[in-house]
Amino acid sequence: xxxxxxxxxxxxxxxxxxxxxxxxxxxxxxxxxxxxxxxxxxxxxxxxxxxxxxxxxxxxxxxxxxxxxxxxxxxxxxxxxxxxxxxxxxxxxxxxxxxxxxxxxxxxxxxxxxxxxxxxxxxxxxxxxxxxxxxxxxxxxxxxxxxxxxxxxxxxxxxxxxxxxxxxxxxxxxxxxxxxxxxxxxxxxxxxxxxxxxxxxxxxxxxxxxxxxxxxxxxxxxxxxxxxxxxxxxxxxxxxxxxxxxxxxxxxxxxxxxxxxxxxxxxxxxxxxxxxxxxxxxxxxxxxxxxxxx
Numbered sequence: 001x002x003x004x005x006x007x008x009x010x011x012x013x014x015x016x017x018x019x020x021x022x023x024x025x026x027x028x029x030x031x032x033x034x035x036x037x038x039x040x041x042x043x044x045x046x047x048x049x050x051x052x053x054x055x056x057x058x059x060x061x062x063x064x065x066x067x068x069x070x071x072x073x074x075x076x077x078x079x080x081x082x083x084x085x086x087x088x089x090x091x092x093x094x095x096x097x098x099x100x101x102x103x104x105x106x107x108x109x110x111x112x113x114x115x116x117x118x119x120x121x122x123x124x125x126x127x128x129x130x131x132x133x134x135x136x137x138x139x140x141x142x143x144x145x146x147x148x149x150x151x152x153x154x155x156x157x158x159x160x161x162x163x164x165x166x167x168x169x170x171x172x173x174x175x176x177x178x179x180x181x182x183x184x185x186x187x188x189x190x191x192x193x194x195x196x197x198x199x200x201x202x203x204x205x206x207x208x209x210x211x212x213x214x215x216x217x218x219x220x221x222x223x224x225x226x227x228x229x230x231x232x233x234x235x236x237x238x239x240x241x242x243x244x245x246x247x248x249x250x251x252x253x254x255x256x257x258x259x260x261x262x263x264x265x266x267x268x269x270x271x272x273x274x275x276x277x278x279x280x281x282x283x284x285x286x287x288x289x290x291x292x293x294x
Contacts, residue, residue, distance in 0.1 A: 021157050022068075022083040024076055025164065032168040032175035033285055035071060036161055037083040038093035038237060039064035039181055045152075047145060048090045053138035054131065059089045062131050064182040065266050067255070071180070073279035080168070082160055086153040089136065092126050093157050094181075094235040097150060099125040106140045116236070126154065165241060165248055174247035176211070176285070179237045185258040187231065196224040196259055200234035200252035206242025207249040215251060218281045 042063060044056060068083045084093055096115035102108055104127060114120060123130030129137060168175035188194040197219050201207040216226045234252040242250025257263050260271040
């Protein structure tokens with residue numbers, strides 16, 4: 001069951017299309033492939049800035065910095081793409097809408113038990129409150145703050161994602177959804193040889209094993225070291241939308257940031273190599289994978 005149910009019109013034709021989401025949606029897709037980029041956004045609303053005590057330069061370390069640019073060479077006719085513009089420090093699209101810590105607010109935002117309690121214990125709910133063990137906010141947030149951020153930045157992305165998955169599913173009977181992220185290299189310190197790519201399918205629940213192994217092989221052909229579900233098996237988007245039983249296969253793709261950037265100074269380097277790899281993989285991806293996945 002998808003989070004939202006809206007029918008099957010194309011996003012191009014609907015009136016809720018939002019300026020906080022970048023849309024690259026085909027009017028007549030030839031294959032059922034969608035890539036989402038929920039964490040590359042660098043927009044910070046003025047209301048958010050009023051509450052913070054950390055410098056924005058420090059807060060920006062939480063971004064999947066310019067990860068959307070990795071998709072630059074993928075041809076628009078081959079893949080649908082949704083990119084969020086708002087920073088994940090403001091609202092994390094890869095969390096449940098109910099992953100809320102009431103203690104952050106000057107009133108009750110969510111009644112009953114919140115979702116994703118483990119992530120909340122780390123301060124990483126839909127409203128992150130900690131970056132590098134430092135508090136983001138100087139005071140408690142208002143109830144109206146939560147409502148505004150969810151309605152203006154969270155809901156449009158998930159509505160768009162849900163709608164496009166439903167459209168592709170109706171048109172083709174199945175669809176492949178890839179959720180693109182980047183990971184800090186320090187999070188991989190327990191590996192003797194750090195992986196370049198980590199693929200997650202919620203331990204086989206959000207995609208077939210055949211499909212995830214096919215993607216793994218495609219990256220490995222370029223000499224990249226690939227892990228599956230270790231240390232990241234997929235966040236909320238992967239867990240919530242991926243459902244092979246109804247025809248939606250979702251795989252989270254995590255890229256080691258050291259491959260394309262200076263993580264300390266947020267400087268990009270060698271991104272053209274990754275752009276070429278993603279171009280080679282996704283410009284030639286489509287119907288043939290259905291047989292491999294079954």
